[in-house]
Amino acid sequence: MAYNFLVVDDSVTVRRMIGKTLALSGLPVQEVFQASNGREALAILDANWIDLVLTDINMPEMDGMEMVRAMSNDEVLRAVPVVVVSTEGSQTRIQELKDRGVRGYIRKPFTPEAIKGVVEGILGGRDG
Numbered sequence: 001m002a003y004n005f006l007v008v009d010d011s012v013t014v015r016r017m018i019g020k021t022l023a024l025s026g027l028p029v030q031e032v033f034q035a036s037n038g039r040e041a042l043a044i045l046d047a048n049w050i051d052l053v054l055t056d057i058n059m060p061e062m063d064g065m066e067m068v069r070a071m072s073n074d075e076v077l078r079a080v081p082v083v084v085v086s087t088e089g090s091q092t093r094i095q096e097l098k099d100r101g102v103r104g105y106i107r108k109p110f111t112p113e114a115i116k117g118v119v120e121g122i123l124g125g126r127d128g
Contacts (some may be wrong), residue, residue, distance in 0.1 A: 002030035004048060004121060008041040008055035009085070014108075018054055018085065021112040027119065038067030045071070047089065050080055052123060054106075054115070057086040057093065065093065072100040081122045085110060 007018045019032040031041075033048060035041040039062040041055065057064035064084060071077040083104035084097055094105055104118040 002028040002035065003051040004031050005029065005119075006033045006041060006044055006048075006050045006053045006055075006111065008035045008038065008053065008059070008067065008077030010036050010056065010059040012036075014056070014085075018115060021115045022119065024112070025116040027116075027123065038064060038070070041067055042070055042077075045077055045080065046057075052119060053080055053082045054085050055082060057084060057088045057097075065097070068097055068100050068102060083118055083122065085115070086119065 005022055005112065007015045008033065009015050015034045017032065022029050022032055027106060033044050035044055037059045041053065044050070055064045062085065068082055071080065071082065078101060081103045082101065083106060084102055085106045085108060087108045089107070097105070103122050106114050106118055
């Protein structure tokens with residue numbers, strides 16, 4: 001089984017870097033969807049099967065916090081694992097995200113190994 005990922009960040013460069021990291025991770029990747037904010041991400045989640053979301057917090061239109069809240073209030077979407085990739089250092093916000101079901105947190109700037117390690121840690125337990 002190959003995985004579908006959704007990368008949500010207002011920076012095209014960051015989205016491409018995370019996408020490339022996933023492609024080179026050795027994990028079976030079917031597709032990497034991209035969104036520039038939470039609103040676009042929710043539309044993609046509504047239309048596609050996504051195995052894991054990697055999202056920034058600070059974005060225009062709908063930020064990562066709002067997106068995670070919307071996902072946690074949806075019966076289907078709350079089961080999709082979310083990993084936050086952000087410069088956000090506030091322990092309060094990070095704790096709130098974890099309370100809402102966020103499975104991992106990676107601080108920017110990140111290394112490809114950090115992305116790979118967290119994603120493998122979450123998806124590794126599934127039969128692929």
